[in-house]
Amino acid sequence: MPEPLIRPARSDDEDALARLDRETWSPLHEVRPAPPKPGEPFFRPTCGPDAHLVAEHDGRVVGYVRLLRPTPLESNAHVLQICGLAVAAEARGKGTGRALVRAAVAEARRREARRITLRVLGPNTVARTLYASEGFAVEGVLPGEFHVGGRYVDDVLMGRSLL
Template sequence: MTSVLIRPATPGDEEALGRLDRATWSALHSVQPRPREPYAPFFGERSGPGDHLVAEIDGAVVGYIRLAFATPLAANSHVRQIQGLAVAGEARGAGVARALLRSARQEARRRGARRLTLRVLGHNTPARTLYASEGFVVEGVLPEEFLIEGEYVDDVLMGRSL
């Protein structure tokens, strides 16, 4: 069995994470247009290395998860939100996404969160199945929230207590 290492991201991961983000783009999970630039900064004002956990197999970056505050409001500071999850094609099926989710849950708890939430596109059945198997439940649906490649897609809100 392949061993997956989950660790905090560092500024030195930016190039590898940018490549991974572009390589894994899909209309199945993204509402953003396909990235056109060969390189755009991965980290920015809204999310830096401290907001990411990285998955490695044999020293190679094969995945990440972005964990952020759900809103900037103090009254909502007990909630963290998964705002991105990607796994390289060659690492799918090795338990990387599940390891990232479990590590994010532990990290959110360590940071004082009581709840963990996420948004997933309604047509992304593999992700929804994974999240449900990790204790996330559907807490709301925004019907036909996005128009993606000519199809209206629901935005599904999921969450779990920590």
């Protein structure tokens, strides 16, 4: 699979993104309950198309990354946070996740952020390895912060400077 096209999300991506969210959900990487059933909205008032970049291959949505401000505080406005990343099974291990992370970093720079952060569950070593390879460092660990999949797991805080 060649490198995917990364583009801003559009409102007409909603069904494809909702389907991808349902298909990729796992307690390995998600603390929220399983995504809503078909027909329920993917975009929300606080998290619309402008908060997402989409990976497309042969005209099909195969991934997304969600980039938001971590808090509404003006004193924190210089930071953006990756608040979701999903890659379709057939696009995994083929550079789609890496392309989305790089696009999120580029978008954060375009928005003049000084830092980009994320949170990832401790057992999700595939994602942690990807983020580390793209310059994110572990900046903190909240031991046993979440109880998912029948066990307590760490919440790993990662970030990097954009300067």
